[in-house]
Amino acid sequence: MGTSVAQECVDDKTSSTRLIRPITPIKPVKCISSNYKKLFHEIPCESARASPKSVASSDHSSTQSPPSAWSLPTQSESSNQSTAWSQTPTNDRGSPSNQFALGQPRLQPSSFLNDGQTRSYHLDVVQHPQRTAEFGSASLSRLPLAPPVVVQLIVRDRFGNSIIPEMELPFLIAHLSLFSDDGSRALDMGSSPTGGAPPRRLLYGNIVSSPQKLRDLQGRLGLYFLFPDVSIRWRGRFQLGISLLRISETDSSGVMSIAAQGTVLAQARTRPFDVLAHENYVAPALTRFTQSLLRQGARIHAFTPNSP
Secondary structure, three states, rough: OOOHHHHHHOOOOHOOOOOOOOOOOOOOOOHHHHHHHHHHHOOOHHHHOOOOOOOOOEEOOOOOOOOOOOOOOOOOHHHHHHHHOOOOOOOOOOOOOOHHOOOOEEEEEEOOOOOOHOOEEEEEEEEEEEEEEOOOOOHHHHOOOOEEEEEEEEOOOOOEOOOOOOOOOHEEEEEEEEEOOOOEEEEEEEEEOOOOOOOOOOOOEOEEOOOOEEEEOOEEEEEEEEOHHHHEEEEEEEEEEEEEEEEEEEEEOEEEEEEHHHHHHHEEEEEOEEEEEEHHHOOOOOOOOHHHHHHHHOOOOOOOOOOO
């Protein structure tokens, strides 16, 4: 290499008549490969992942390419990776496998919905009273209305489907009131027909009822209010009014509690019935529905017909 440099100097001197001193040749340092080996020996994690390939040195070039472990993936390797991703199992919606979706929260419908504003309530008197006997001042000898008053409660959701509101049942009651035979006057208090006694409460007995799950004559399950122990103090012709009350209230957080005053949800009326003198009373025969309720365990006073 020194001779070549000297020749070049002679040529330069001949052509340009300038004196150029010979250049001291530079010996190449062939230690790059060992430096790479030293580098990867000092980093065990890199050597554990992939061992770098040896780099061949050339006498014609001192530039070295980095190890293949540091190089970018080739086009074939990129296509292999994309193929592997496309073969990842997917779910029904085409998203990656469940291992990427297990930590994602799922929306659940709220269980604190207040359906009180979207439900409808209806009372249907399925068994009307016919007659009873007045008991006057002898409350221990009173006789109940026969047949007993039975009222069905029908609750429908916002779609019109008949439902049984289990959580609301303990807070629903039915209450009886006494009216004149045409239903125009409420008769909470009344006097004796002879006028010999001061006004007293006319309706007597268990005038409040809770809903019960019972079956009708066709075997269909429903909600019913039973009034088997209701008597009238004085004779006459009357009518009963039934009011459905909700005795609970719900605060903003959805907690239900007893309300200070009940809310009327529905009302119904019975057909007019007669209250007779005790000596003129004849108990009507048991209806098929009353017998069915008795077989289901309902607490109803059953009286057999008798003659005056």
